[in-house]
Amino acid sequence: MVKRMSNCTSCNCNCSKNLPEDLVKIFEKYAKKRENVIPLLQDVQEKYGYLSKENLISISEYLNVPTSNVYGVATFYNQFRLVPLGKHIIRVCRGTACHVKGSLKILEKLESELKIKAGETTEDGLFSLETVACVGACSIAPVITIDEEFYGRLQAKDVTALVEKYEKSN
Amino acid sequence: MSDRTKIYVGMGTCGLAAGAKSVYEAISTTLKNLKIDAEIIPTGCVGYCKREIIVDIAKQGYPKLSYGDVTVADVEGLLKSVLVDNINNHKLIIGKYPTTEVISKDDLDEVPAINELPFFKKQRRLVLKNCGHINPESLQDYLAAEGYEGLKKAFAAGPLGVIDEVKKSGLRGRGGGGFPTGMKWEFGNKSVPKDPNNQKKYMICNADEGDPGAFMDRSVLEGDPFSLLEGMTIAAYAIGASYGYIYVRAEYPLAIERLENAIKLAKENNLLGENILGSGFNLELKIKKGAGAFVCGEETALIGSIEGRRGMPNPRPPFPTESGAFGCPTVINNVETLANVPGLLRHGGDWFASVGTDSSKGTKVFALTGKINNAGLVEVPMGISLREIIYEIGNGIIDDKKYKSVQIGGPSGGCISEENLDIKIDYESLKTVGAMMGSGGLVVMDEGTCMVDVAKYFVEFCTKESCGKCTPCREGTMRMFEILEKITTKEVDKQEKIDSVKHLEHLAGVIRDTSLCGLGQTAPNPVLSTLRYFKNEYDAHIYDEKCPSAHCKSLISYEINESKCIGCGICKAKCPTSAIVGERKSPHKIQTAVCVKCDQCVQLCPVKAIAAK
Numbered sequence: 001m002v003k004r005m006s007n008c009t010s011c012n013c014n015c016s017k018n019l020p021e022d023l024v025k026i027f028e029k030y031a032k033k034r035e036n037v038i039p040l041l042q043d044v045q046e047k048y049g050y051l052s053k054e055n056l057i058s059i060s061e062y063l064n065v066p067t068s069n070v071y072g073v074a075t076f077y078n079q080f081r082l083v084p085l086g087k088h089i090i091r092v093c094r095g096t097a098c099h100v101k102g103s104l105k106i107l108e109k110l111e112s113e114l115k116i117k118a119g120e121t122t123e124d125g126l127f128s129l130e131t132v133a134c135v136g137a138c139s140i141a142p143v144i145t146i147d148e149e150f151y152g153r154l155q156a157k158d159v160t161a162l163v164e165k166y167e168k169s170n
Numbered sequence: 171m172s173d174r175t176k177i178y179v180g181m182g183t184c185g186l187a188a189g190a191k192s193v194y195e196a197i198s199t200t201l202k203n204l205k206i207d208a209e210i211i212p213t214g215c216v217g218y219c220k221r222e223i224i225v226d227i228a229k230q231g232y233p234k235l236s237y238g239d240v241t242v243a244d245v246e247g248l249l250k251s252v253l254v255d256n257i258n259n260h261k262l263i264i265g266k267y268p269t270t271e272v273i274s275k276d277d278l279d280e281v282p283a284i285n286e287l288p289f290f291k292k293q294r295r296l297v298l299k300n301c302g303h304i305n306p307e308s309l310q311d312y313l314a315a316e317g318y319e320g321l322k323k324a325f326a327a328g329p330l331g332v333i334d335e336v337k338k339s340g341l342r343g344r345g346g347g348g349f350p351t352g353m354k355w356e357f358g359n360k361s362v363p364k365d366p367n368n369q370k371k372y373m374i375c376n377a378d379e380g381d382p383g384a385f386m387d388r389s390v391l392e393g394d395p396f397s398l399l400e401g402m403t404i405a406a407y408a409i410g411a412s413y414g415y416i417y418v419r420a421e422y423p424l425a426i427e428r429l430e431n432a433i434k435l436a437k438e439n440n441l442l443g444e445n446i447l448g449s450g451f452n453l454e455l456k457i458k459k460g461a462g463a464f465v466c467g468e469e470t471a472l473i474g475s476i477e478g479r480r481g482m483p484n485p486r487p488p489f490p491t492e493s494g495a496f497g498c499p500t501v502i503n504n505v506e507t508l509a510n511v512p513g514l515l516r517h518g519g520d521w522f523a524s525v526g527t528d529s530s531k532g533t534k535v536f537a538l539t540g541k542i543n544n545a546g547l548v549e550v551p552m553g554i555s556l557r558e559i560i561y562e563i564g565n566g567i568i569d570d571k572k573y574k575s576v577q578i579g580g581p582s583g584g585c586i587s588e589e590n591l592d593i594k595i596d597y598e599s600l601k602t603v604g605a606m607m608g609s610g611g612l613v614v615m616d617e618g619t620c621m622v623d624v625a626k627y628f629v630e631f632c633t634k635e636s637c638g639k640c641t642p643c644r645e646g647t648m649r650m651f652e653i654l655e656k657i658t659t660k661e662v663d664k665q666e667k668i669d670s671v672k673h674l675e676h677l678a679g680v681i682r683d684t685s686l687c688g689l690g691q692t693a694p695n696p697v698l699s700t701l702r703y704f705k706n707e708y709d710a711h712i713y714d715e716k717c718p719s720a721h722c723k724s725l726i727s728y729e730i731n732e733s734k735c736i737g738c739g740i741c742k743a744k745c746p747t748s749a750i751v752g753e754r755k756s757p758h759k760i761q762t763a764v765c766v767k768c769d770q771c772v773q774l775c776p777v778k779a780i781a782a783k
Contacts (some may be wrong), residue, residue, distance in 0.1 A: 136421070
């Protein structure tokens with residue numbers, strides 16, 4: 001159980017704790033309707049990088065939707081993460097066009113280079129590795145994105161230099 | 171047209187990924203440095219992705235000229251040559267756009283007209299008409315391109331008049347199923363909200379383009395968002411819905427940004443909101459961002475997601491037109507379907523029906539990708555053959571390799587072999603060869619692609635994206651994946667492979683017949699179509715334990731061709747497991763037992779002496 005604090009003072013919701021100001025600002029944008037579960041999860045994740053247990057509970061209390069349901073939604077969709085991510089997020093496109101052009105080899109190379117599997121974060125917290133279904137840049141396949149940058153027409157041998165570039169920038 | 175020179179830069183996601191932003195900035199600085207007055211217009215994607223980044227220049231007295239493969243380093247030279255020295259036939263030129271004015275400029279006589287280029291010649295652009303030619307963030311540009319003329323005609327015709335026109339046109343849903351759009355709207359129009367406390371109707375646009383290898387809808391959203399808004403407004407008017415949602419993938423941030431801007435501008439100009447253009451019709455549109463679930467392309471799952479639930483499908487009936495979002499009558503159409511509507515209304519149903527085949531009218535947009543020379547976005551009239559798309563528009567296979575197959579329709583579709591390449595593109599013909607129209611992904615595969623691996627790839631995709639509600643899909647796709655995994659693994663006993671593959675076809679049939687929604691029902695298609703047309707590859711994997719395309723890792727080994735090897739030692743130095751041995755300047759060898767088949771040596775070898783077998 002999460003410890004409850006005294007009555008809520010920072011927002012008009014049903015919840016019983018003091019919410020951080022950032023969270024209140026997000027909540028204020030949405031009516032207390034079930035249909036707003038996903039937009040709220042999206043905004044909260046964008047703010048904090050992931051969905052903490054406390055924040056899931058806050059969302060459920062604000063919307064008056066059972067926490068189990070909010071958790072159900074958060075675990076159903078690929079977009080949501082329940083653990084924090086690394087500083088740089090590497091996404092390997094595994095769309096069909098990228099697949100036939102060798103994206104699996106690039107993924108394997110990244111996994112061996114970073115010593116993690118897809119879906120994990122390096123111990124130093126520098127990189128998270130993810131796969132995505134398709135980033136829609138099929139014409140320059142195979143593609144990976146690092147943070148907001150696109151790298152197209154890649155070969156597995158290019159990966160080492162790319163990772164080093166981001167390591168050095170820190 | 172104003173005298174001012176206009177420079178168009180293709181800035182869709184693909185253009186941006188190729189570096190269009192820096193080219194845009196370089197153009198802006200160069201114009202300042204050269205003191206040239208010109209307007210730079212960011213546009214969506216024209217679809218000729220192969221020549222990305224594309225810059226079009228329209229100056230007074232000349233046809234609009236298109237330049238491709240433009241890099242930051244080229245910008246200054248290009249602008250100087252075209253705008254200062256008046257030499258238009260720069261080395262980067264792709265072609266000239268047709269113009270109504272008669273212009274003869276000597277240096278342009280040899281430049282091909284864009285619509286005569288093989289890539290564009292057989293295309294017919296109805297949906298993508300504006301993409302790459304107007305500024306997607308400018309309502310003025312859209313209005314100048316006959317925008318909102320369709321909506322005015324719709325208001326004049328009345329809801330039933332609109333439905334008649336759409337029925338006459340023969341337009342069918344472009345999301346994959348091919349349900350007649352006019353009929354769907356008629357159901358929506360006649361349907362009455364059952365809940366006395368909630369008398370709403372909803373119009374939803376499905377922009378959750380989840381097929382891997384497809385980006386048609388994204389290009390429309392990024393390149394011509396107003397055409398979608400106009401189409402949606404017409405559809406909502408026809409069915410009598412005053413509320414609408416655009417359900418768009420969160421993975422398309424640029425599309426969302428441009429849609430938000432378009433909605434804002436439309437509202438400010440009385441093209442959305444209350445009493446649109448004085449017609450008395452109201453429409454409130456909202457964007458809902460999808461959260462990454464392939465199954466949400468299924469309409470009942472999509473509704474679940476909009477309502478804030480897990481995106482799980484429900485049995486139909488009741489169909490959404492009876493009981494959809496929040497229990498109210500709801501019509502759901504895909505982006506491309508709706509983007510067809512403004513033109514259809516503008517020119518009439520008969521005009522639309524004049525393009526295409528008997529059962530499939532109009533055009534279809536495809537994302538042509540994979541091992542093809544001219545990768546890009548193509549819009550072709552229904553009835554064109556796959557061969558024309560691949561060999562004429564697409565200019566054949568990369569490096570002149572042998573064609574093997576084209577995968578159409580994403581995870582729900584099938585693979586089409588050489589013998590069926592002359593098949594006509596329409597909803598019915600594609601079904602006869604075990605494929606389907608799908609939303610429009612067209613991934614070309616050459617002799618180096620293993621079809622068993624392709625089947626495994628799609629089945630794996632479906633196991634991950636299955637929502638888990640019904641057993642055939644949840645368990646069945648996983649079993650299919652396990653069987654395919656077995657036959658691509660050397661260590662598995664041969665008899666076990668033979669036994670399990672016997673189950674594969676039966677299993678696929680059961681999944682197809684008993685799954686709850688379209689995802690499950692079509693998930694076996696890639697397996698069934700590869701089994702049907704590429705049985706020999708399955709046999710090679712099972713009986714010979716070999717992958718004919720040298721792709722399946724477990725079944726191949728790497729070898730150095732000693733007569734080619736120059737002994738440079740690059741591969742030896744980089745091999746992660748020190749599997750390569752040999753003295754400098756003498757042929758090297760790979761110790762198969764140590765090799766982890768990472769493929770690095772193949773990519774590094776300067777004389778291409780290493781190959782997988």
